[in-house]
Amino acid sequence: MSKQSRREFIKTGARAAGAGLALPVINRTAMGTTIVKELIDTTVGDGKVFVIVELAGGNDMLNTVIPLRQYSTYASFRTRIAIPQGNVLPLYGASTFNGQPTMGLAPSFQSLKPVFDAGKVAVIQSAHYPNPNLSHDFSRRIYYTAIPTSNIALQGTGWIGRHSALYGSDTNSLDTIGIGGVSKTLYASGAKVSGISANNDGNPTGYSLSTASGGGTTNQTTAALVMDPADSPIPYQQLWETSVTDAITGSTQVAAAAGSYVTAPGVTYPTGNSFFNGLKLIAKLACSSSPTLGTRVYYISQGGYDTHATENTDQPVLLARLSDGLKAFYDDLAGHGIGDKVVVLIWSEFGRRVADNASNGTDHGTATDMFVLGGAVKGGVYGPDPDLLNLTSGNLRWSVDFRSVYSEIISKWLGGDPQQVLGGSFPQLGFL
Amino acid sequence: MRRAAFGARPDEIAQKVNQGLEATVDELVNYEQTPEDPAVPAAPQTAQGSSDIALITIDDVASWWLSRMLLTKRPLQERMVLFWHDHYATSYEKVNDPNGAKHLYWQNQLERQHATGNFRALNKGMNRDAAMLRWLDTITSTKASPNENYARELFEIFMLGLTAYENGVYTEADVQQSARAFTGWGWNLLRLDQPVSPAVNGPATDPTTVVPIPPDVNDNGTAARQHDYTDKTVFGVVQNFNGDQIIDLVLDHEPQRTYSARMLAEKLFEHFAYENPEDYIVDHIAAVLLRTNFNIKQTLRDLFLNVKEFYSDRAIHSIVKWPAYYMISSLRLLGLKNVNPRGANNSLRSMGQWLFWPPDVFGWPGREDWITTSQTFARANWADGVCTFRAANAQMPNDSIEALRVLGGLTDTSTPEQVVDYFTSLLVQRQLSSNVRQALVDFLKKNTQGVIGTFSITSDKTSNYPKIRGLIHLLLSRPEYQNY
Numbered sequence: 001m002s003k004q005s006r007r008e009f010i011k012t013g014a015r016a017a018g019a020g021l022a023l024p025v026i027n028r029t030a031m032g033t034t035i036v037k038e039l040i041d042t043t044v045g046d047g048k049v050f051v052i053v054e055l056a057g058g059n060d061m062l063n064t065v066i067p068l069r070q071y072s073t074y075a076s077f078r079t080r081i082a083i084p085q086g087n088v089l090p091l092y093g094a095s096t097f098n099g100q101p102t103m104g105l106a107p108s109f110q111s112l113k114p115v116f117d118a119g120k121v122a123v124i125q126s127a128h129y130p131n132p133n134l135s136h137d138f139s140r141r142i143y144y145t146a147i148p149t150s151n152i153a154l155q156g157t158g159w160i161g162r163h164s165a166l167y168g169s170d171t172n173s174l175d176t177i178g179i180g181g182v183s184k185t186l187y188a189s190g191a192k193v194s195g196i197s198a199n200n201d202g203n204p205t206g207y208s209l210s211t212a213s214g215g216g217t218t219n220q221t222t223a224a225l226v227m228d229p230a231d232s233p234i235p236y237q238q239l240w241e242t243s244v245t246d247a248i249t250g251s252t253q254v255a256a257a258a259g260s261y262v263t264a265p266g267v268t269y270p271t272g273n274s275f276f277n278g279l280k281l282i283a284k285l286a287c288s289s290s291p292t293l294g295t296r297v298y299y300i301s302q303g304g305y306d307t308h309a310t311e312n313t314d315q316p317v318l319l320a321r322l323s324d325g326l327k328a329f330y331d332d333l334a335g336h337g338i339g340d341k342v343v344v345l346i347w348s349e350f351g352r353r354v355a356d357n358a359s360n361g362t363d364h365g366t367a368t369d370m371f372v373l374g375g376a377v378k379g380g381v382y383g384p385d386p387d388l389l390n391l392t393s394g395n396l397r398w399s400v401d402f403r404s405v406y407s408e409i410i411s412k413w414l415g416g417d418p419q420q421v422l423g424g425s426f427p428q429l430g431f432l
Numbered sequence: 433m434r435r436a437a438f439g440a441r442p443d444e445i446a447q448k449v450n451q452g453l454e455a456t457v458d459e460l461v462n463y464e465q466t467p468e469d470p471a472v473p474a475a476p477q478t479a480q481g482s483s484d485i486a487l488i489t490i491d492d493v494a495s496w497w498l499s500r501m502l503l504t505k506r507p508l509q510e511r512m513v514l515f516w517h518d519h520y521a522t523s524y525e526k527v528n529d530p531n532g533a534k535h536l537y538w539q540n541q542l543e544r545q546h547a548t549g550n551f552r553a554l555n556k557g558m559n560r561d562a563a564m565l566r567w568l569d570t571i572t573s574t575k576a577s578p579n580e581n582y583a584r585e586l587f588e589i590f591m592l593g594l595t596a597y598e599n600g601v602y603t604e605a606d607v608q609q610s611a612r613a614f615t616g617w618g619w620n621l622l623r624l625d626q627p628v629s630p631a632v633n634g635p636a637t638d639p640t641t642v643v644p645i646p647p648d649v650n651d652n653g654t655a656a657r658q659h660d661y662t663d664k665t666v667f668g669v670v671q672n673f674n675g676d677q678i679i680d681l682v683l684d685h686e687p688q689r690t691y692s693a694r695m696l697a698e699k700l701f702e703h704f705a706y707e708n709p710e711d712y713i714v715d716h717i718a719a720v721l722l723r724t725n726f727n728i729k730q731t732l733r734d735l736f737l738n739v740k741e742f743y744s745d746r747a748i749h750s751i752v753k754w755p756a757y758y759m760i761s762s763l764r765l766l767g768l769k770n771v772n773p774r775g776a777n778n779s780l781r782s783m784g785q786w787l788f789w790p791p792d793v794f795g796w797p798g799r800e801d802w803i804t805t806s807q808t809f810a811r812a813n814w815a816d817g818v819c820t821f822r823a824a825n826a827q828m829p830n831d832s833i834e835a836l837r838v839l840g841g842l843t844d845t846s847t848p849e850q851v852v853d854y855f856t857s858l859l860v861q862r863q864l865s866s867n868v869r870q871a872l873v874d875f876l877k878k879n880t881q882g883v884i885g886t887f888s889i890t891s892d893k894t895s896n897y898p899k900i901r902g903l904i905h906l907l908l909s910r911p912e913y914q915n916y
Contacts, residue, residue, distance in 0.1 A: 056792070134604060135588055135597070137794050173805065181784065181791070182804045195804030197782065206782055206809050213819035213905040214898025219878045223906050224812070226871035228864070234749050235707065239803050240911030244812075247805035303792070304525075308569040308581040358577030359569055364584070393604070 047341055049286050050414055051298045052160070052185065055322070055348035057306030058136065060362050061369040062354065062386065062396075063315055065091065065123060069102035073388045078356045081312040083107065091123070092116045093380030102385050108319035111327045119379035120330075122372040122431035124405055126383045128398030132350065132366035136306070140349035144184040146403050146422050159406055159421060160297050161188025167416040168192060168296060173246030174253065176297040177285065179278040183299045194250055200271065202280025203258050208251045221248060257288035264335020269328045275302045275321055279329045287336040296414065305348060309359035322346070326373060339375035343413050343432070345405070346371040353394055367398035370405050372431050376413075382429045401426050408432055434861065434916050435704050435751070436460055436736060437507035439761035442857055443839060457736045461548060461729050463506035471769075472503045476537060479774065490524045490533040491777065494787045497540060498773035501760045512547035512728070513540065514756055515703055518798075520558055520590060521790035522567045535563035536788050551696060551726035552683050555591060559675045560617065568793070571618030573611065575660040583611035583678075585793050591682050593695035601691050602667065609664040613673040616659030683726060693718035693726070700735065705742050706750035707799070713741055749862060749915040752802045755783035757916070758811060762908055765859055767835055768818065771827050779817075782810035803914075812909035819905040821896040828904075833897045837889065848876040848887045852903065859907045868910070872903060 063081065066088045067074050075082040088104035095102045103125075105116065115121055129148040133139050142148045146159035157165075160176060165188045169175040175192035182195040199205040211220040225248055227241045261284040263269070269280045278300045285293055304318050326344065333339045347370045352362035367386060383400040390397060404426040407418035412432040419425050433440035433448060437460065440448065448456045459466065476488050476496035501510045522539060524532055539561050546554035558564050564582070565571050573579035584607045588594055596602055664673050667685055671677070682688045697717035701709045717735055724730040735742060753761070759780065763771055777787050784807045785796055796802075818827045840854040852872045856864055864872070876887040876899050892899045907913055 134584070135594060136792065137588070138594060138597075178804065181801065187800065193804070195806045197806050204806075206813055207806060209809065210813040210816040211902075211905075213816045213901040214821070214896075215875055215878070215902030216880050216882070218882055219875055219880075220902055220906060222882070223871045223875040224909060226868050227911070228868055230865060234915060236752050236800065236803060236915065237911055239800060240808070240914050243803050243805050243808045244909070244911060247808045250805065251809075306581075306792075308579055309572045357579055358574045359572030359579050361569070361572075361579070363580045 046415075047292075047338075048296070048413055048415075049298070049338070049342045050296060050409065051282060051300070051342060051344040052183075053322075053326075053344060053346040054140075054183065054299070054301040055305050055318075055346065056140075056301050056303040057348070058139075058350045058352055058364055059305040059318075059348035059368070060307060060311060060315060060352040060365075061348070061367075062351065063311070064106050064319060065125065065369055066104045066106065067102070067386060067388060068100065068104045069097045069385065070388045077354050077388065080358075080360045081356045081362070089113055091381065092119060092121070093123070095381065095385065103381065106316070106319055108316045109323045111320070112323040112330075115327065115330055115373065116379065120373060120375060120377050121379045122377050122382055122429075123380070124370040124372070124382045124400060124429060124431070126367050126386055126396070126398050127370050127400045127402045127405065128350070128367045129402055132395070132398065134350065134364040134366075136349060136364070141184070143347060143349055143402065146406055157188035158183065158185035158191075160185050160299075161191040161193075163410060163414055163416060163421045164188065164192065164297070165190035166420060167414070169294065172294050173250040174285075174293045174295045177282075177295050177299070179281060179298060179300040180274065181301070183301065186297065186299055192246070194246055194254075196254060196281065196285075198274070198277040198281035200277055202269065202277045202284060204254050204281065207247075207254055209248055224248060253291050253293060254285065256291055257293055258284045260288055260290050264332045267328055267332045267335055269332075270321075270324045273321055273325075275300070276325045276328075279325045280332075283329055283332045283336075286333070286342060287338060307352070307361045308357070308363060309361040311356070311361040313360075330373065334375065341375075343372060343374035343376060343409070345409065346373065347402070351396060354388055354391060354396060355394060365395045366392070367396040368402075370402065372405070372409075376432065378431050380431075382431055400429070404429055433460075434761075435747070436732075437511065438501065438757065438764050439916070441765055441767075441839070454737060457733060460508050460736070461733045463509050463548075466505050469503050469505050472505075473499050485534055485537075488533050488537065490528075490536060490788050491774070493533055493537045493540065494777040495772075495774040496537075497787065498756075498760070498776050501756065502763055502771065502773060503769055508732070509544065509547045511757075513543045514754065515700075516543035516547065516554070517787070518790065518795035519699070520564065521793050521795035522563050522788075523790050523792070524788045527563045527566050529566070532563070532566075535561075535566070539563040546728075548729035548732060549727075551692075551721070551728060552679060555586075555679045556676050558590070559614070559679065565618040569618075570614050573615045573618060574658040575612070575615045578608070578611040578615050578660065580607055580611045582614055583607050586610070586678070587682075589794060591679075591692050591695070592688060593691065596688070596691040596695070599691075601687055606666050609666050610673070610678050612660040612662075612664050613666075613678045614675045616655045616657070617675055619655035619658055689722065690718065693721040696726075697721055697731075700731065701739075701742075703751070704735065705739075705747040709741070713739060751916055752799055753914055753916050754796070754798065755780050755785035755802065755807075755811070756787065758783070758914070759814065761916075762815065762859075763818070766818075766828065766904070767832055768828055771818070779810065779814040783807050783814070784810070808909075811914070812905070815908035816905050819901040819908075821898075821901060828901065830893075830896055833900055834893075842889060844888065844890045846889060848873045851876060851887070851889070851900070855900075855903055855907055859904070860910065860913045862912065864910075864912055868912070872906060875899070875906065876903060 063083055066083055071085050087107045089107055089109060090101060091103050091105045129142055144158050145156040147156050164176055169192055173192050174194050176186045178186055178195045180197055182193055186193045196204045196207055209221060211217040225245060270276050282298045285295060302322060307315050333342050348368055350365055351368040352365040356362050386396045403422050407422060407426040408428040410416050410418040410421055433445060473496055475483055476492040477483050478487050478492050504510050524536060527535055542557045542561055568582035568585055569579045570582045587602050587607060592602055661672055663670050666681060667688060682692055694714050698714045701713060701717055720731045720734045780786055784802055790796055842851060842854060852869055874884055877884045879885050
């Protein structure tokens with residue numbers, strides 16, 4: 001069955017079997033996960049946007065959100081890279097102990113601190129999954145798929161992809177957009193995904209069909225869009241056909257959207273880094289009202305967090321970029337009047353080892369923090385503080401299943417039944 | 433030829449069929465016996481034409497490598513260098529110190545030297561490869577605090593694979609113990625960061641002369657002092673291992689040895705034939721690896737000669753072309769060997785395969801990751817640039833189209849259908865569906881207003897072949913062309 005027909009089968013099968021009932025009535029298996037199609041899509045088109053920021057490489061959360069209550073333990077574990085206590089910023093919503101905050105924010109977050117202080121950033125601590133795995137590839141696939149079982153995780157569909165297949169648009173090639181590449185998070189049979197790269201001005205680059213070779217633009221474009229009507233037995237042919245078609249048909253809208261954008265007054269994006277360029281491109285596409293692209297999810301990755309060495313000099317640069325980029329992005333969206341319509345999830349595949357190494361870095365670890373940012377977010381600190389006195393093989397213990405965060409985003413933001421997307425139910429934390 | 437080289441034109445395929453399968457495979461794998469094209473550049477040059485290794489940039493290295501791929505008469509060698517560049521994925525993103533380009537050039541030469549050599553020797557070369565030592569932090573790994581990065585990826589990616597971890601073939605403790613065997617190994621890299629003569633230090637034909645490693649260093653120097661000479665317990669074996677002995681242990685100790693062979697066997701088959709091969713195929717190729725002490729050349733020869741699934745329908749056009757393959761094979765099929773590849777790595781970046789900048793140590797995920805909307809544009813738009821006539825700087829001069837016309841036996845009276853069919857057989861090398869073929873025929877016939885008229889090579893020729901250029905661009909952009 002082709003991608004498209006499988007998707008149709010899920011949808012029409014569900015509708016035909018229980019027309020008129022607002023209950024899930026039929027189970028189908030798509031790519032190893034049982035999903036149930038709701039009969040009525042109530043969520044599509046309400047203009048809510050979800051942005052995922054991946055901190056690739058495993059961000060050292062202990063040098064991102066610093067344990068102040070256990071500072072002396074922290075400092076003794078990290079004689080080479082501990083952030084001086086006096087440099088740590090107050091963290092909005094942190095618990096207190098003897099009148100002092102238990103956790104603080106890395107000084108690199110100076111620019112974003114006002115957004116924290118406005119109560120628009122939720123910090124979810126001690127997040128992870130059962131039987132933590134110290135492999136980058138293994139662990140990030142678990143976060144991409146939301147399936148912490150090795151075999152399935154290696155082959156599975158992305159959690160946003162499954163959501164898209166159930167609740168996203170059938171026809172809009174811009175339903176979800178990866179900036180730069182396309183993360184596996186966005187893939188599933190039936191999901192509509194585009195990948196767009198940003199240039200230094202945050203404009204889409206190379207995102208139209210060049211036709212200088214000869215024969216005329218219209219004639220070339222017309223011929224390029226003709227596809228084999230048969231289901232090809234050759235691997236990936238349908239995906240190629242869909243991608244070529246989606247690229248050409250979506251490119252005009254993307255260009256128009258980016259062209260109509262003006263940065264909000266008083267906002268300046270920092271320059272000189274692909275992460276800034278990508279955030280600006282997301283803002284351009286999300287802010288556009290002529291045309292409205294209808295994109296529900298954007299995905300962007302910021303790399304470099306695998307700080308086995310020279311973390312003390314490298315990580316502050318990365319976090320400052322994260323902070324500066326997100327601050328401009330947040331202000332820009334607010335200036336365009338959609339600050340309450342966009343929620344950003346920031347995550348990394350694992351935290352790092354509690355003790356530093358002789359390379360002024362840290363090796364792979366386990367429990368991690370997730371951040372949710374946006375005008376509609378109930379800021380503060382969720383999940384228990386990490387306990388540096390209670391480790392497993394030198395690593396932090398986790399206590400919040402990361403799928404709780406996904407679950408809340410699905411039920412309260414994207415719309416839809418988390419059970420159907422995640423294959424289980426997880427207690428929600430209340431940050432939305 | 434399509435899958436094991438950089439593609440072959442119908443006339444070349446006919447010649448290979450004529451000489452027989454075994455002779456063709458032997459010619460392919462015993463490439464040392466084929467005299468290299470004298471136009472193949474031996475070493476990178478700067479844009480100004482200098483060969484001074486100290487001035488070489490990473491763009492110079494990428495341009496040099498792409499030239500080699502384009503011109504070589506030993507296509508399997510460069511295909512395997514590409515394979516190893518993905519396998520030992522090392523990025524200039526981190527190896528970007530003043531010697532970074534030089535070190536990545538040496539690593540590329542190491543991969544070329546061992547392209548179809550011995551997997552054991554290749555891994556030992558990587559143990560002391562300057563770019564790798566920096567990339568996975570061996571340079572700062574000391575006895576007091578071993579850095580786990582290299583040891584972890586050595587097992588997980590380079591030698592054993594994640595399946596081995598899941599099955600308990602190696603453990604977290606094995607990673608941490610092995611890391612101790614590599615302590616101090618990177619210390620002498622610091623020597624290379626001083627100005628060096630290429631005659632002394634590169635290219636890395638003999639890695640042992642490039643980076644002396646403990647415990648061979650008996651001068652009680654820093655490297656030796658940073659190395660951990662005490663016993664390590666790896667896979668249950670207790671011994672004072674050094675890094676090379678860890679490689680030997682993996683390849684000599686069961687069940688690690690078999691897991692390593694199967695990991696490599698599956699990866700090779702999936703690179704050349706199709707994904708998710710049956711177990712018996714992996715077992716067969718792994719057995720050849722074990723029998724030949726991990727000799728890549730003999731293994732590939734067996735794969736190309738004796739594994740009948742390599743020639744099965746399932747293997748035909750089964751694999752998504754890597755962008756570098758897409759670019760190089762397109763130019764070779766079109767006979768465009770004069771194209772200057774300087775700057776072409778930027779096009780590969782847009783297609784998702786920026787050489788010397790793999791996304792991370794896992795290499796390029798490939799497969800569906802090559803297929804995004806922006807990457808389909810990147811392929812099509814690169815092809816458009818190649819096909820566009822430029823009087824001053826023609827990438828595809830009229831002469832080259834004329835040569836293809838003669839090769840295909842097309843005459844002034846050839847029909848548009850014959851023209852489409854010929855270029856389809858040259859490039860796509862499989863049948864297009866009838867409606868797609870018709871759309872291309874109509875494209876040739878349409879006038880500038882989109883009204884279907886007539887097409888003749890004669891009239892197209894008088895205006896620099898715009899229709900044939902457009903047709904070639906369309907074929908290179910089509911879904912049917914993107915797999916090998």
